[in-house]
Amino acid sequence: xxIISDPHDMQGRARQWRGQGxxxxxxxxxxxxxxxxxxxxxxxxxxxxxxxxxxxxxxxxFGPQEDLGRYPRDLDRDARLARDAGVDxxxxxxPGGMYxxxxxxxxxxxxxxxxxxxxxxxxxxxxxATVVLKLLNQVSPQVAVFGEKDYQQLMxxxxxxxxxNVPTEIVGRPIVREPDxxxxxxxNTYLSPEERAAALCLYRALxxxxxxxxxxxxxxxxxxxxxxxxxxxxxxxxxxxxSLVDPATLQEVEAxxxxxRLLLAVWINNTRLIDNTLxxxxxxxxx
Numbered sequence: 001x002x003i004i005s006d007p008h009d010m011q012g013r014a015r016q017w018r019g020q021g022x023x024x025x026x027x028x029x030x031x032x033x034x035x036x037x038x039x040x041x042x043x044x045x046x047x048x049x050x051x052x053x054x055x056x057x058x059x060x061x062f063g064p065q066e067d068l069g070r071y072p073r074d075l076d077r078d079a080r081l082a083r084d085a086g087v088d089x090x091x092x093x094x095p096g097g098m099y100x101x102x103x104x105x106x107x108x109x110x111x112x113x114x115x116x117x118x119x120x121x122x123x124x125x126x127x128x129a130t131v132v133l134k135l136l137n138q139v140s141p142q143v144a145v146f147g148e149k150d151y152q153q154l155m156x157x158x159x160x161x162x163x164x165n166v167p168t169e170i171v172g173r174p175i176v177r178e179p180d181x182x183x184x185x186x187x188n189t190y191l192s193p194e195e196r197a198a199a200l201c202l203y204r205a206l207x208x209x210x211x212x213x214x215x216x217x218x219x220x221x222x223x224x225x226x227x228x229x230x231x232x233x234x235x236x237x238x239x240x241x242x243s244l245v246d247p248a249t250l251q252e253v254e255a256x257x258x259x260x261r262l263l264l265a266v267w268i269n270n271t272r273l274i275d276n277t278l279x280x281x282x283x284x285x286x287x
Contacts, residue, residue: 001083003090007097007138013089014052014140022049026141026168028132031055032072033081036176036184040145041085043173052139053082054091056098060106061127072189091139098134106130109156109163112250116152116263117274120240128153129160136161136168144168149175149183151263151276155250175275177203183275190271194236199268201234202275205242209262213279218256220244223279231266240265240272247278256281 004010017024025048027040037053044051055078062068075092082090106126113125136144146154154172161170176184181203182196191199205227212226227242246253247261256279263276 001079001087001090003079003092005092005094005097007093007134010052010089010091010093010138011140014138017050018140023143024048024050024052024139024141026135026139026144027051027053028135028144028146029053029055030057030071030186031078032074032186032189033078034176034184034186034188036147036149038081038085039176040147040173041082041087043171044143044145045086047143047171048141050088051086052089052091052141053087054093054135054139056091056093056131056135058098058127058131059095060099060130061124063121063123066121067187067190072186091135093138098131107133107160107164109160112152112156112159116241116243116245116250117265118152120265120272125153125156129156132157133160133164133166136166141168143171145171145173147175148172149185149274149276151261152250155248181207183273185273187271187273191268195268195271198234198236199266199271199273201231201237202264202266202273205230205264206262206275206277209277209279213256213281218281220252220254223256223262227262227264231264236269238267240267244279258282 025044027044029037057071059068079090107129108126109129118125158170182199208226208230209223223244224242231237231239243263244253244260247259253260259280261276261278265274
C-alpha cells in the first residue's frame with residue numbers, strides 16, 4: 001500500500017491511473033477506522049481497480065468549541081487496517097497542504113445544509129463540501145463512497161457534485177452497527193461505559209419507530225413524540241434534534257407518504273451522536 005501526503009503527488013498518481021484506463025474509487029474519512037470504514041473500503045474494492053482512502057481531520061468543518069483538538073487519531077493503526085482491507089493508496093494530506101496561507105475559497109450548498117446538523121453546527125457543511133470537492137479534484141475518482149450514518153452529509157455531497165458537474169458518482173452505503181445496535185462512530189470512543197449504555201437510546205428509538213410504522217402509524221407528531229419520550233427518559237441524554245424528513249430534500253414532512261427518513265442527533269453528556277433510518281408505508285425498512 002502506498003501512502004501519499006502531498007496533494008500534487010496525489011494528483012500525479014491519479015493522472016497516471018486514469019491514463020492507464022483504471023477505475024479509481026475514493027473513500028473519504030477522518031480516520032480512526034472502525035468496521036464501518038472498513039465496510040466502505042471492502043465495497044470500494046469490489047467496484048474499482050484502484051482504491052484510495054483519504055484520511056484527513058478537516059479543520060474547516062469544526063466549529064470553535066468543537067472537538068477538533070481531541071478527535072481520535074492513530075495513523076499507524078489506520079494504516080494497518082487499510083492495508084488489511086486491500087487499499088491501494090492511503091492519502092494523508094496535512095492541513096497546511098489543503099489550506100495553504102492565503103486560502104480564500106469555500107463551497108456553499110444552500111437549502112440542504114441549512115437545517116438539522118447545519119443548524120446546530122454553523123459552517124460545518126461549508127467545510128465538508130469544500131474538502132470533498134478538493135479531494136475529488138486531487139484523486140479524480142470515478143466513484144466516491146460514503147456511509148449513510150451521516151445522511152445529511154451524503155445528500156449535501158450529492159447536491160454539490162450534481163450542481164458543479166463533477167464527474168464522480170457518489171454512492172451511499174448502509175449504516176454498520178455494533179452487535180447491540182449502536183451505530184459505529186469514531187466518537188463512540190469518547191463514551192464511558194455508563195454513557196455507552198445510555199447511547200443505545202438512539203437505536204431503541206429507531207426500533208420503537210419501526211414498531212409504530214408496522215402498526216400503521218404515519219404522522220410526524222405521533223412518531224416524533226414517541227422518539228422524544230424514549231430518549232428523554234434516558235439519564236444523561238439531551239436531544240439536539242429529531243426530524244422526519246423527505247429523503248431527497250430533507251424538508252420536514254407531516255406524515256410518511258411513500259418514504260420518509262427519521263434523523264436523530266442526541267447528546268450523551270458531552271458527546272453528540274447521530275443516527276437515522278428510512279421509513280416506508282409499504283414495507284418495514286431495516287435500520
